[in-house]
Amino acid sequence: MPSVESMTTAYAGAPATTAPARRYLRQLGIDTQYVLLGFPLGLITIVLCLTGFAVGLGTAIIWIGLPVLAGSLAMSRGFAHLERLRIGPVLRRRIPHPHYRSAKARNWVGKMFSPLADGQSWLDLVHGIFRFIPSTLAFCFVFTWWTGALSGITYPLYDWALPHTVDNVELPELLGFDDNAVTRIVFYLVVGAFFTLTLFPVVRGAALLEAQFARGLLSGVDELRRQVAEANAARDTAQEQKAAAVSAEATALRRLERDIHDGPQQRLVRLAMDLGRAExxxxxxxxxxxxxxxxxxxxxxxxxxxxxxxxxxxxxPILVDRGLQAALTALAGRCTVPVDLDAPVFERLDPGVESTAYFVVAEALTNVAKHSHATEVQVSVQRVATGLLVTVSDDGVGGASLAKGHGLAGLDDRVKAAGGVLAVESAEGAGTRLTAALPL
Structure with missing residues (x-):
């Protein structure tokens, strides 16, 4: 795929209007062929689909019509596949293939009648029957505008070969213009210019009318279903992040309370006793x-x-004042295990991302110093296209886990609360590799 720089260089000397003009002409050709081919396809599909539906429905009472209906639905599905391929270039997007209910029966009878229970197959049949309406409207507009444009701008070439009177009166004269050849040619040129200037929006509108009608029936329900599924997935993800944030905050508060109780609080009690004894x-x-x-x-x-x-x-404070790279350098300097730090300097990130990345490294180094018996630690922070990638690996005894009850469970909650993912590779005796991917 060419890079942006190469494309910019390649088109640097071209006129500014060349690329848009090519796009307009290309889209005009796509829309025109879509509408012109859609009209005969609409005639074919309405005859076949409507005939199959009518015969199948009329003879369904004696069971003969059920196979006919199933065949009509299967045929309309084939026309629907073709139409999805055709409307993609018109809408400038790929139309996804909808979900069809698969036949659960193993025998051929069940598979043959499976389209009768599929909602999308019935929508395909409805499109095959009623697509002729937008196809006819679009065809009339496109054919009229192309005819008016081409015949108008080329009128001077064939004016000499045409009769110019209707009941001994010329058309320009009927409209109040003088009766002479120059006026007649100018009049038709103006008409041709009007059709030419309005050709693209009219053809584009007609093609979109037909294509949107097809999209609504052939993939609209499936797209709505996908949007609902994505919304539900986003809701579940947000709920998981909220729960992870609450859990991480509770874990941090418990740890802070424990650290204060075991450290400064005990020292302050002893300090008070010492001062009382000194008094x-x-x-x-x-x-x-x-x-x-x-x-x-x-x-x-x-x-x-x-x-x-x-x-x-x-x-x-160093993280707030000087950024992630300086904070990680200070963190690596305080670690009791030698740390190989690879953290290039880049622009300041979101404070939440920097804080999460810092605590990932801090917690990992603390666990390495306490439990891993490692001789060296590698810390890497990389800015990638999708976010920030933080990796901490050691050559210790391994055995780390993200399961609840282990030391990394709280860190996993903190990463999830930031919208990221934490992964641990820690086989027994093979060291530990902790990777956190944080979105930006």
Missing amino acids: QQFATDPEAARATVAEALSQTRETLDELRALSRGIAP
């Missing part, structure tokens, strides 16, 4: 009180460090 020691043993205060200061610094670490887990 009692100042009167009796000032040196011991100073030592206790010094130890309390050390506890204060450690508590602040833990609080800073927790705040980085909530919203890392």
Whole structure:
């Protein structure tokens, strides 16, 4: 497929109106042949489909008409397939093949009568019977406009060979124009110019009238069914993302509560006890009180460090200020396992995407340091056409899982909440490869 640059270079020296003119002429030819062929096809289908339907319905009471009806439906399905192929270029889109009910019976009798229970087959038959109406209207307009355009603009070539009077009165004279050859030729040229200038919109409108009628019967119900299915799938996806977001938020809050309880809260309790003991020691043993205060200061610094670490887990300032690449570099530098980071600098992304990508890498590196016994970790962040691809792989013992109850379940919920997908490859003894695909 040619690139945009090559196409731009190839057409750089062409007039600006060449490409649109070619498109108009091509579409005019497509619409014209569609309408002109549609008229005889409409005659054929109305005769065959209407005859088959009438005979089948009339003799259905004695069961002979059922095979005739089934044959008529099968025949109309063939005409419908042909029409779907024809209307694609007119509508400038591919018309999808609708779903037909498949025959569940294994014998030939059940398969023969299966079209009788298929709704789309009946719609095909309705189209075959009534398509003659829009086909005739479209044919009349297209034939009239092409005839008027071609005969009008070429009138000077054959004016000499035509009789010019109707009851001894020329047509221009009937319309109030002077009776001479120049006036007559100019008059017909003006008429031809009118038909020529309005040829494309009239032919296009006629072709769309016929094509939209066919599309509504031959694929409209199926397209509506597909849209409903897509809407239901989108609704289910949104509900899954909402549930994943709630679950990820609850998991993060529980973890934060646990970390605060196990870390800074215990240190603050000890700090309060140390300060109370120092207050009692100042009167009796000032040196011991100073030592206790010094130890309390050390506890204060450690508590602040833990609080800073927790705040980085909530919203890392470096991620907000300097972007994803700088935040991942700092994260890799704090990891106890050597990290090979491949994170090129690119433009700032959506804050939600950057935050999710950061937490994917942070959680993965934490699990590697605690459980994998790995000697090296590779972290890769790639900007692809569909989004952001984050990969973390190690050479550890493997065995990681996304199942509920494992450490990565909360991370999976966080990725789903962002509309992404998380995948884990972690065979026993073969290391772990964690991949997150995040949409932009």
